[in-house]
Amino acid sequence: MKGYTVVTSEGRKAGRVVDVVGGNLVVEQGLVFKRRRPLPSALAHPDDVERVVRTSVSSGVLRDAPSLEDADLVAEHYGLAGADVNPVTRGQGDVLPEDPAQPADDSAVAERARIRENMGPGEGRLDRGNSIGITGGDRFRDAGS
Numbered sequence: 001m002k003g004y005t006v007v008t009s010e011g012r013k014a015g016r017v018v019d020v021v022g023g024n025l026v027v028e029q030g031l032v033f034k035r036r037r038p039l040p041s042a043l044a045h046p047d048d049v050e051r052v053v054r055t056s057v058s059s060g061v062l063r064d065a066p067s068l069e070d071a072d073l074v075a076e077h078y079g080l081a082g083a084d085v086n087p088v089t090r091g092q093g094d095v096l097p098e099d100p101a102q103p104a105d106d107s108a109v110a111e112r113a114r115i116r117e118n119m120g121p122g123e124g125r126l127d128r129g130n131s132i133g134i135t136g137g138d139r140f141r142d143a144g145s
Contacts, residue, residue: 001025004051006039008059017053021068025053029063038068040078 006014006027015029015037024038039062045054055062057078066073 001044001046001053004046004053006044006053006055006062008062009056010058012059014055014059014062022071024068024071024074026068027062036068037062037065038074039065040074040080042080043078 001017001020004017006017006025008014015027017025018028018036019026020041021038023041025041025044027037027039029035029037039053039055039057043055043057045056046052047054061078064077066077068074
């Protein structure tokens with residue numbers, strides 16, 4: 001991917017790939033004062049025909065990326081899991097009081113679960129454009145005769 005042009009989510013050219021280090025592409029930006037910014041490979045989608053790397057991040061996010069030397073800061077900047085050995089969210093169903101993924105109100109979760117348990121197959125879903133549950137137009141004609 002070296003030499004590929006990097007295109008951001010806004011469709012702007014943000015630089016070119018000059019290296020790949022670990023799980024990051026190194027994107028060189030600037031004409032006179034060149035800067036190198038990391039872009040995680042997970043957020044980069046190469047197009048070999050056009051020699052372009054498209055990314056789902058904005059040019060501002062790429063521009064503000066931290067130095068490539070600190071992998072944890074890079075992962076945190078892009079919202080990816082870092083190398084924290086004891087994260088707040090541990091997985092395997094463990095819910096911690098300070099877990100950011102825990103819902104604010106447990107009663108709302110319990111209510112949704114109760115409603116789902118009482119639903120039969122197909123209940124709770126509406127056909128598009130038919131919010132009253134009538135599937136055939138002939139029902140109106142037959143009902144009036």
